[in-house]
Amino acid sequence: MSNLSSGSPDVGLMLGYELGLTSGVLLQLRGILSLSCREQELLVGSLLLGCLVISIVGGWGLDRYGRRWSMLLSGGLVAGGTMLLLLPASLTTLSLGRAVVGMGTALSGTAACMYIAEIAPRERRGLLVTLYELMVVVGVLLGFGCSYAFSALPNGWRYTFGLVLPPAVLQAAALVLLPPSPRFLELRGIQAGLKEEAEHGFRELFSDKANLRRRLLTGVALVFLQQTTGQPNLLSYASPLLRSVGFHSDAAANLASTGFGVVKVVGTVPAVLLVDRVGPKSFLCVGAVAMGMSLVTLGAVTLQSHTHLTSLCQSPVGLNHTYQGQDLNTPSSGLDYSSFKLITPPPGESQWNGSDSAEALGTKREDAGMGSGVRGQGHVKWISLVSLLVYVAAFSFSLGPKPVVEPAIEPV
Known part of the structure; x- marks a missing residue:
């Protein structure tokens, strides 16, 4: 039972951690890669896309290979996806890595809840299921905390992604020591209960x-x-x-x-x-x-x-524009003044309106996500x-x- 307590809830810790780190890592990556709003949405949604794929096809694997082997496979998917995330940063590798991690966390979450319900004694079942939920929110807290702890480092997002590897290894080590749930149920002498469940079909739910x-x-x-x-x-x-x-x-x-x-x-x-x-x-x-x-x-x-809602996905440094042919380390005094254009007053206006220009400049700053408002x-x-x-x-x-x-x- 101690192995069960350390193995299955650890799955919830990984799931919560992956959910919690997203927002902090996104702040770093959108500035490094000059991600547009749509690209940021793709990066965030890739994790959920992996979860969706597993929710559609994962049931077959759970029934064929069992809950324990499915959780072992999910640990491998999380580790493999994390290794992709540690490669040189690009939108393609990051999105692919997050999708693989999403597949692993979704498979492990589904398998863990089923495994706990099947293998735990009746008097401990509620405690272990709620322990899994508690570990999910603890993982969310760790994800937020690690994002903050590494936010000041140049490659802090890599450390944040990589910290999920130890829980994945711990999960695999703990699950190796656990028996398959059908075998455990048979050893507990409740074959009659299994036969009774087999008599009920899916249509009965409706x-x-x-x-x-x-x-x-x-x-x-x-x-x-x-x-x-x-x-x-x-x-x-x-x-x-x-x-x-x-x-x-x-x-x-x-x-x-x-x-x-x-x-x-x-x-x-x-x-x-x-x-x-x-x-x-x-x-x-x-x-x-x-x-x-x-x-x-x-x-x-x-x-x-x-x-402004548009400021939510705009980087206050790069403003979502990719600067080509320019050294980002150049001091601000070395601006390219060719990008500036004089605003011609509309017909009928012969003087420059300073208040209008200040208002326009303030509007631009707000639209650029500077939060001046x-x-x-x-x-x-x-x-x-x-x-x-x-x-x-x-x-x-x-x-x-x-x-x-x-x-x-x-x-x-």
Whole structure:
């Protein structure tokens, strides 16, 4: 049982770490590679694309080769994808590496939950499943923290990516010592239970027997609402989002985003400890109200500021333009004045309007993502940060721990 406790939850740690590091690494890579908005979206979405592929074809491998071997394969995929990420930086290798890592984390997450449910004793099953969920949010915290710790280094993003290799090796070492779940079930003498399960088919889920159809729709709705809250996008773009509302350096934005990981851990602990006493429905209702109030507050604050949505994906240094034939280390005094053009006044205007030019310059700076609209408004960034933290905390004890909520509505 000790091996099970160290092996399967370690899978959750890797999944959470990969989700948490995305936003901090994105701040570094978009400046190094001069990534456009669309290229940044491709880099972020490649991880989810790998998860999608495995969700479609992974079930066949789980049934054919078992949960334990699937988790071993997932460790190899995570390690292989990470090695691709450590190669010389390019959008192609980074996207491919993230896709492979996404395949590994998705396969391991699905296999781990199934493996725990099949091999754990009934009295320990709930504890181990919730331990997996807790390890996911701990991994998110570590991802944010490592992104901040290495943000000041020239190649800090490489260290952030590479730190997932030790958990992958630990997972493989622990799983080698664990028995395959079907063999363990047979040794426990519950073949009758396996035969009874074999008599039930997939179509039975859509029947009125034991109210299965309503239970299925409720479970699907919970998963759908979990994703449509935007929480995965918030994790992926936390640092760029915080930078746009007033945290004007990568280190400050990464440090502020680390608070997301802290509140996710703090918010998940009550759900793990009190869900059986309070009930999942109460957590869902309270969490939904808190998320709604925090989003209304965030929207009202940012509406009053001059934050532009286009600034979320624009690098404040490179401004998403690739400079060719120019040394990026050249001091600012060596500007290429050929890129500057005089603005001809419109017909009917014979004098230069200084106020109009200043206004136009200010608009350009805002559009370039410099955050001039929020500069000097310190309360905006702190209210935005607190609203986001409340939103993340409310999600963490309501829709976040779905492995805790779903067993309460599904038949045993």
